[in-house]
Amino acid sequence: MTTDQTTSSAEPSLKGKKIYIIEDDVFLGGILSQRIAAETPDLKLFKNGEDGLAAIDKEIPDIILLDVLLPGMDGFQVLQAIRNNPKTKDLPVLIVSNTSQLENKERAKTMGAEFLLKALVTPYEIVEQVNKMLAK
Numbered sequence: 001m002t003t004d005q006t007t008s009s010a011e012p013s014l015k016g017k018k019i020y021i022i023e024d025d026v027f028l029g030g031i032l033s034q035r036i037a038a039e040t041p042d043l044k045l046f047k048n049g050e051d052g053l054a055a056i057d058k059e060i061p062d063i064i065l066l067d068v069l070l071p072g073m074d075g076f077q078v079l080q081a082i083r084n085n086p087k088t089k090d091l092p093v094l095i096v097s098n099t100s101q102l103e104n105k106e107r108a109k110t111m112g113a114e115f116l117l118k119a120l121v122t123p124y125e126i127v128e129q130v131n132k133m134l135a136k
Contacts, residue, residue, distance in 0.1 A: 014036060014040040014130065016042070017062040017063065017134060018040075018042045018044075018061040019040060019042065019061055019062060019065065019130070020043075020055060020064045021033060021036070021043070021044070021045045021046070021065045022048070023047070024047045024070050025067065029045050032045075032123055034123075035123035035124065035126070036127060039127070048072050049070050049073035049075065049078035049081075050072055050073055052064070053082075056088060056091075060087060060091065061091070062092070063094065063130055063133060064082070064091060064093045065096055066078060066093055066094065066095050066096070067097055068097040068099050068104060069097065069098070069099060076108075079108070079113055080111065090112075092114075093112070093113040094115075095108045095115045095116070097116075097117065098118045098119060114133060
């Protein structure tokens with residue numbers, strides 16, 4: 001019985017959580033969407049920052065997964081807009097990017113976001129990180 005309790009607390013469910021993914025890579029966006037949609041039906045995928053911010057303005061999600069390299073506004077501009085809005089300034093943001101420059105990771109942390117390098121994580125590990133962030 002203790003094992004079941006440990007397993008269930010270690011793997012919280014995303015059920016009922018509203019998750020927005022702002023990712024222009026169709027392949028990765030599709031993989032993340034499939035993996036997360038298995039746990040929550042309330043998932044929206046946006047291919048650029050402008051569309052993501054417009055949606056956030058209408059309905060605030062529980063968490064955002066954000067790419068750095070986007071057409072138009074880059075991920076840091078999107079994150080700055082989120083942080084500048086009093087309604088969303090504390091919204092959890094997970095940056096999932098291929099940009100491995102240390103300065104990007106530090107910038108994300110400074111702006112109050114978590115950072116994962118796409119090449120080093122699986123979709124399951126991304127979901128684990130989302131769960132950890134939502135549990136805070």
